[in-house]
Amino acid sequence: MTGLLQIVFDALSLGSLYxxxxxxxxxxxxxxxxxxxxxxxxxxFCVFAMLWPSTNAAAIVFAGNLPSWLLVPLxxxxxxxxxxxxxxxxxxxxxxxxxxxxxxxxxxxxxxMRNFLLMLYSSRPKSITLWPTLGLPVxxxxxxxxMLQVVTIVIxxxxxxxLTLFLKRTRYGLEMRAAAENFTMARMLGVRANGVILFxxxxxxxxxxxxxxxxxxxxxxxDINMGxxxxxxxxxxxxIGGLGSVPGAVAxxxxxxxxxxIFQATLPNEARVFRDSFVYGAVIxxxxxxxxxxxxxxxxxxxx
Amino acid sequence: MTLLAVDDLTVRxxxxxxxxxxxxxxxxGEILFVTGPNxxxxxxxLNAIAGVVPPVSGRITLDxxxxxxxxxxxxxxxxxxxxxxxxxxxxxxxxxxxxxVGAGMRTxxxxxxxxxxxxxxxxxxxxxxxxxVAGMLSGGQQQMLVIGRALMTSPRLIAIDEPSLGxxxxxxxxxxxxxxxxxxxxxxxxLIVEQSSTRALMTGGRMIxxxxxxxxxxGPASEMVKDERLKQAYFGFGDH
Numbered sequence: 001m002t003g004l005l006q007i008v009f010d011a012l013s014l015g016s017l018y019x020x021x022x023x024x025x026x027x028x029x030x031x032x033x034x035x036x037x038x039x040x041x042x043x044x045f046c047v048f049a050m051l052w053p054s055t056n057a058a059a060i061v062f063a064g065n066l067p068s069w070l071l072v073p074l075x076x077x078x079x080x081x082x083x084x085x086x087x088x089x090x091x092x093x094x095x096x097x098x099x100x101x102x103x104x105x106x107x108x109x110x111x112x113m114r115n116f117l118l119m120l121y122s123s124r125p126k127s128i129t130l131w132p133t134l135g136l137p138v139x140x141x142x143x144x145x146x147m148l149q150v151v152t153i154v155i156x157x158x159x160x161x162x163l164t165l166f167l168k169r170t171r172y173g174l175e176m177r178a179a180a181e182n183f184t185m186a187r188m189l190g191v192r193a194n195g196v197i198l199f200x201x202x203x204x205x206x207x208x209x210x211x212x213x214x215x216x217x218x219x220x221x222x223d224i225n226m227g228x229x230x231x232x233x234x235x236x237x238x239x240i241g242g243l244g245s246v247p248g249a250v251a252x253x254x255x256x257x258x259x260x261x262i263f264q265a266t267l268p269n270e271a272r273v274f275r276d277s278f279v280y281g282a283v284i285x286x287x288x289x290x291x292x293x294x295x296x297x298x299x300x301x302x303x304x
Numbered sequence: 305m306t307l308l309a310v311d312d313l314t315v316r317x318x319x320x321x322x323x324x325x326x327x328x329x330x331x332x333g334e335i336l337f338v339t340g341p342n343x344x345x346x347x348x349x350l351n352a353i354a355g356v357v358p359p360v361s362g363r364i365t366l367d368x369x370x371x372x373x374x375x376x377x378x379x380x381x382x383x384x385x386x387x388x389x390x391x392x393x394x395x396x397x398x399x400x401x402x403x404x405v406g407a408g409m410r411t412x413x414x415x416x417x418x419x420x421x422x423x424x425x426x427x428x429x430x431x432x433x434x435x436x437v438a439g440m441l442s443g444g445q446q447q448m449l450v451i452g453r454a455l456m457t458s459p460r461l462i463a464i465d466e467p468s469l470g471x472x473x474x475x476x477x478x479x480x481x482x483x484x485x486x487x488x489x490x491x492x493x494x495l496i497v498e499q500s501s502t503r504a505l506m507t508g509g510r511m512i513x514x515x516x517x518x519x520x521x522x523g524p525a526s527e528m529v530k531d532e533r534l535k536q537a538y539f540g541f542g543d544h
Contacts, residue, residue: 171408174401177396177397177401178394178397178402181396182392184356184388185388185394187380188376188377188380188386189385189406189408189409189453189457190377190380190381190457191377191408191409193375
């Protein structure tokens with residue numbers, strides 16, 4: 001029983017991470033048909049923003065020393081700012097380009113950012129300690145669950161609830177949903193394109209910062225490639241969820257997290273090292289059966 | 305008073321010229337039909353006015369102010385409400401949400417509430433299903449929703465691209481009845497694109513006939529009936 005509970009929490013917390021990542025990608029894809037492959041580098045950038053630039057192995061913690069009530073909003077702001085800047089400087093110029101061109105532009109941006117970090121901080125992973133108390137376990141129904149997992153799940157649920165409320169209840173949320181479905185039509189009704197797109201980028205950037213904080217707390221290291229894995233899985237989640245469907249991306253993120261943990265727990269020892277192959281195999285099967293994704297929106301047609 | 309003026313407008317898609325020096329003007333409260341065969345450039349004309357397609361040359365003014373090359377949202381905010389071909393409801397949004405997107409740019413809360421009531425009175429079926437998602441509506445109901453949504457922008461001019469496309473004749477009659485009534489109530493100016501000229505001849509108003517990106521005929525619909533060139537334009541016996 002406690003073993004099962006452990007698995008449930010593992011699945012939920014890993015799924016939360018993937019869901020947050022998928023959300024950040026799906027929101028931007030929704031409003032401008034851009035798959036932002038630089039998202040993983042946004043995550044890493046936010047983590048490194050807590051460190052003072054140096055090539056030493058020991059990290060010189062800078063903003064990371066701030067009290068959490070200051071650190072968290074500051075980092076969210078860094079994420080939002082970075083994301084908004086990337087739209088203004090890079091993606092705005094590709095707004096009417098075809099999706100493949102935009103995707104390549106995002107690869108280029110990610111590459112540039114990675115090398116920028118490499119120049120400032122070198123490629124050596126640095127150790128960074130944020131909230132060490134979150135590593136301690138708490139007892140839930142007899143199972144010992146790391147506090148960080150609980151916090152991750154709670155944060156994700158709060159983010160999802162807040163975002164749902166925003167999308168459903170506010171004027172800007174309504175405009176964002178309308179724009180995601182048919183951008184040109186929304187503009188012809190007076191919805192400001194720049195506003196909606198910048199807003200989506202800002203939210204996406206904050207989500208990247210949140211993921212960065214969780215990853216850094218969990219691993220205790222800052223690594224230039226730390227966002228890559230989450231980004232890859234998050235992208236797959238948006239595809240499986242049905243490109244263009246925000247709830248679909250979130251659900252698929254949780255699904256992949258669960259699949260990962262279940263394979264980890266049930267595969268025989270010798271096969272466990274190949275866990276990811278099993279996960280990606282399941283992804284292939286899903287896409288063979290439902291190429292449009294599990295939760296494809298009915299309106300997922302090409303825009304004119 | 306001239307509300308919309310298009311002067312010598314040319315639009316190209318790559319090497320294809322879709323509009324060749326089109327000029328027209330609409331006065332306040334007028335109803336203007338733009339007709340012509342497939343590929344005549346009718347939709348391109350509307351899209352260029354709406355700011356969706358950039359013109360190569362020419363000038364468009366709305367209420368005296370130049371809007372050539374302005375982004376669609378700005379043109380919409382000046383009172384030009386476009387209902388594009390194929391209806392374009394936001395299928396995943398509810399009916400009421402669709403209508404609210406139309407009112408998003410307005411700041412007069414009371415006006416919006418009054419208009420919402422007015423739309424629901426005009427289209428009782430929309431009121432009845434206001435919390436249903438728009439994608440579930442029939443074609444005729446979707447056409448009514450997009451007309452209602454255009455009204456919610458509090459427009460001075462509504463441009464509609466092929467309102468009768470894919471609708472049953474009875475529903476088309478109903479759509480036109482409503483359009484005419486709204487026009488009378490709100491002093492709306494209407495710019496309607498239809499492939500066939502029958503509707504224009506039935507409804508009256510002014511009519512423009514396009515072919516090959518040009519305007520080939522223009523005049524009161526009632527006089528165009530007799531014109532041989534109307535037939536020629538559709539069947540290709542013209543001297544172009």
